Amino acid sequence: MxxxxxxxxxxxxxxxxxxxxxxxxxxxxxxxxxxxxxxxxxxxxxxxxxxxxxxxxxxxxxxxxxxxxxxxxxxxxxxxxxxxxxxDPHQKEYVPKKGKSNVIMFVGLQGAGKTTTCTKLARWYQARGFKTCLVCADTFRAGAFDQLKQNATKAKIPYYGSLTQTDPVVVARDGVEKFKKERFEIIIVDTSGRHHQEDALFAEMVEIQTAVQPHQTIMVLDASIGQAAESQSRAFKETADFGAIIITKTDGAAAGGGAISAVAATHTPIVFIGTGEHLLDLEKFNPQSFVSKLLGMGDIQGLAEHVQSLNLNQKDTMKNITEGKFSVRDMRDQLQNIMKMGPLSKMAGMIPGMGGMMQGMDDEEGGMKLKRMIYICDSMTVKELDSDGRMFVEQPTRMTRVARGSGTSVREVEELLTQQRMMGGIAKKMKGGMQNMQKAQGQMGGANNKQQMAAMQRRMASMGQGGGGGGGGMPDMASLAKMMGAGGGGMPDLGGMDMSKMMSMLGSMGGGGKR
Missing domain, CATH: 1.20.120.140 (SRP54, nucleotide-binding domain)
Known part of the structure; x- marks a missing residue:
C-alpha cells in the first residue's frame, strides 16, 4: 500500500x-x-x-x-x-452549508480518478444528510458520461450530462442551474482531465469555473504521480486556484510521497484520500490521524467517525456492557457490525497494533473467518444466544450440535466461546468506567465528542512505549483498554486475528446509533 x-x-x-x-x-x-x-x-x-x-x-x-x-x-x-x-498547510478548508447550494468543481490530470472520486464524495455527503448530485462536464473523454452515469446510478445519486452537447461549459452551466432550481445542496461538477502543457484545455477549465462559480475547486492527485506532483499542482494552482486536494489510489504499490509534496508546494489542504475502488473507500483527511496511522499508532478519531457514519445499532450491546454483561448474542451483533465496516485491512490501520497483526492475512481470509463465527452463532438456540456461554461448558453436546449445524468444527465453536467469555470479563472490568464515561458525556454534551477523541489521540501518541504489541513500540490494545477503564487482559487470537481487539474498540465508540 x-x-x-x-x-x-x-x-x-x-x-x-x-x-x-x-x-x-x-x-x-x-x-x-x-x-x-x-x-x-x-x-x-x-x-x-x-x-x-x-x-x-x-x-x-x-x-x-x-x-x-x-x-x-x-x-x-x-x-x-x-x-x-x-x-498540514495550516489553511482552512471549505465547509458546505446545509440548506444552500454548494458547487464543488473537480480538476486534475487524466487518469487520476476524478470521475470515481466525484461519486465517492457525493456518496460521502449524501450519507451525512446532504442532498447531492453530479454534473458530467467531461465531453472530451469517450465514455466519461457513461462512467459517471453508472457510478451515480449505483450510488442512487441524481446526475446530469449530455451525449449530444460537446461544449463542456454549456453542459456544466445547464447542469448547475438545473440542480440549483431543484434546491440540491451539494452539486459536484466533473471536468475533463488535462495536462499543464495543454493550454486549450486549461483555458476551457477557466471558462467552466467562470460559468459555474464554484464555492470550492478540488484537485485530484494520483498518489503515484511522483516528482511531477509539484510542477503539475503549481500549474493548476496558478490557473484554477484550487482550494483543496484529494489524493487517490493510496491502495497502490507506488511510493506516494510526491502527492504530499504538492501540499507543501501549493499550501493547499488535503481533504480526503481514496483508499480503494469501492464507493465507500474515501477517508476524511486529518494530518494528525494520517501521521498516527503512518507510524502504526492507529486513528481512533477516524475509526469513531467511520463507526458513527454507518449508523450501527449498538444500544443493546452498550446497555449490557454498561451493566457488566456480554452475551453470545452481543458477540454475534459485534461480529456483524465489524463485517459492515469494510475491509479488515482498512480497519487495521485505524486500530493501534492491529496493522502488524493483519500482516500476511488478506481481506478475503479474514472475512471468511468472521463469517464462520457468525454461522456458529446463527446455529444456536435463542436460549444459548442470550446466555453467558456457561451452558456449553456444562453440556458439551451443545457444542457438537452447533458445529454440525454451522458446518464448522467443535474446536472453532470452543474458540468462539473462549473469545466471548474473555469479552464478558472485559465487560465486567469496563462496567464502572463505561458508566462514568456516559455520565461525563451527558454532562458535557455531544458537542465535545471531537475534542474528546482528539484528546484520546494525543494521549495515545504520548504513550510512546505503550506495549509490546505489533505496533513497533506504539500503544497496544491492552494499554488502550487500561486507558479506557477496561483493565488489561489479552485474548487468544483466532487464526492470527484477535477479535477482542476489534470488538472492544468497536464497543468503545459509544452507541453508534443515528445522530
Missing amino acids: VLQDLGRRINAAVTDLTRAPTLDEKAFDGMIKTISNALAEADVNIKLVANLRKTIKASVKFHELPPHANKKRIIQKAVFDALVDIV
Whole structure:
C-alpha cells in the first residue's frame, strides 16, 4: 500500500533509537538520516526533506536538554510534529452549508480518478444528510458520461450530462442551474482531465469555473504521480486556484510521497484520500490521524467517525456492557457490525497494533473467518444466544450440535466461546468506567465528542512505549483498554486475528446509533 513501507521505515528508525541502551547525539543523527532517506525514496520533495531534518534537530536540541529529560519521548514527539507539519498547510478548508447550494468543481490530470472520486464524495455527503448530485462536464473523454452515469446510478445519486452537447461549459452551466432550481445542496461538477502543457484545455477549465462559480475547486492527485506532483499542482494552482486536494489510489504499490509534496508546494489542504475502488473507500483527511496511522499508532478519531457514519445499532450491546454483561448474542451483533465496516485491512490501520497483526492475512481470509463465527452463532438456540456461554461448558453436546449445524468444527465453536467469555470479563472490568464515561458525556454534551477523541489521540501518541504489541513500540490494545477503564487482559487470537481487539474498540465508540 502507498506510504505503508515509508511508515514502517520511519517507525523502525524511531523505535530502534528509543530502544537503544545508549541514546546519544550520534545515534540521533543516524535516525534523522534514515528517516530523510526513506522520505526521499518515497518521492517526497528534497527541499521538504531538508526542512524536516532542520525542524527535528531544532526541536530536540540535544545539548540543551536537562539531565533527567525523557529523551525518547521528546524525540518521538519531534518526529511526529515534523511529519504532521509536512502534510498540514495550516489553511482552512471549505465547509458546505446545509440548506444552500454548494458547487464543488473537480480538476486534475487524466487518469487520476476524478470521475470515481466525484461519486465517492457525493456518496460521502449524501450519507451525512446532504442532498447531492453530479454534473458530467467531461465531453472530451469517450465514455466519461457513461462512467459517471453508472457510478451515480449505483450510488442512487441524481446526475446530469449530455451525449449530444460537446461544449463542456454549456453542459456544466445547464447542469448547475438545473440542480440549483431543484434546491440540491451539494452539486459536484466533473471536468475533463488535462495536462499543464495543454493550454486549450486549461483555458476551457477557466471558462467552466467562470460559468459555474464554484464555492470550492478540488484537485485530484494520483498518489503515484511522483516528482511531477509539484510542477503539475503549481500549474493548476496558478490557473484554477484550487482550494483543496484529494489524493487517490493510496491502495497502490507506488511510493506516494510526491502527492504530499504538492501540499507543501501549493499550501493547499488535503481533504480526503481514496483508499480503494469501492464507493465507500474515501477517508476524511486529518494530518494528525494520517501521521498516527503512518507510524502504526492507529486513528481512533477516524475509526469513531467511520463507526458513527454507518449508523450501527449498538444500544443493546452498550446497555449490557454498561451493566457488566456480554452475551453470545452481543458477540454475534459485534461480529456483524465489524463485517459492515469494510475491509479488515482498512480497519487495521485505524486500530493501534492491529496493522502488524493483519500482516500476511488478506481481506478475503479474514472475512471468511468472521463469517464462520457468525454461522456458529446463527446455529444456536435463542436460549444459548442470550446466555453467558456457561451452558456449553456444562453440556458439551451443545457444542457438537452447533458445529454440525454451522458446518464448522467443535474446536472453532470452543474458540468462539473462549473469545466471548474473555469479552464478558472485559465487560465486567469496563462496567464502572463505561458508566462514568456516559455520565461525563451527558454532562458535557455531544458537542465535545471531537475534542474528546482528539484528546484520546494525543494521549495515545504520548504513550510512546505503550506495549509490546505489533505496533513497533506504539500503544497496544491492552494499554488502550487500561486507558479506557477496561483493565488489561489479552485474548487468544483466532487464526492470527484477535477479535477482542476489534470488538472492544468497536464497543468503545459509544452507541453508534443515528445522530
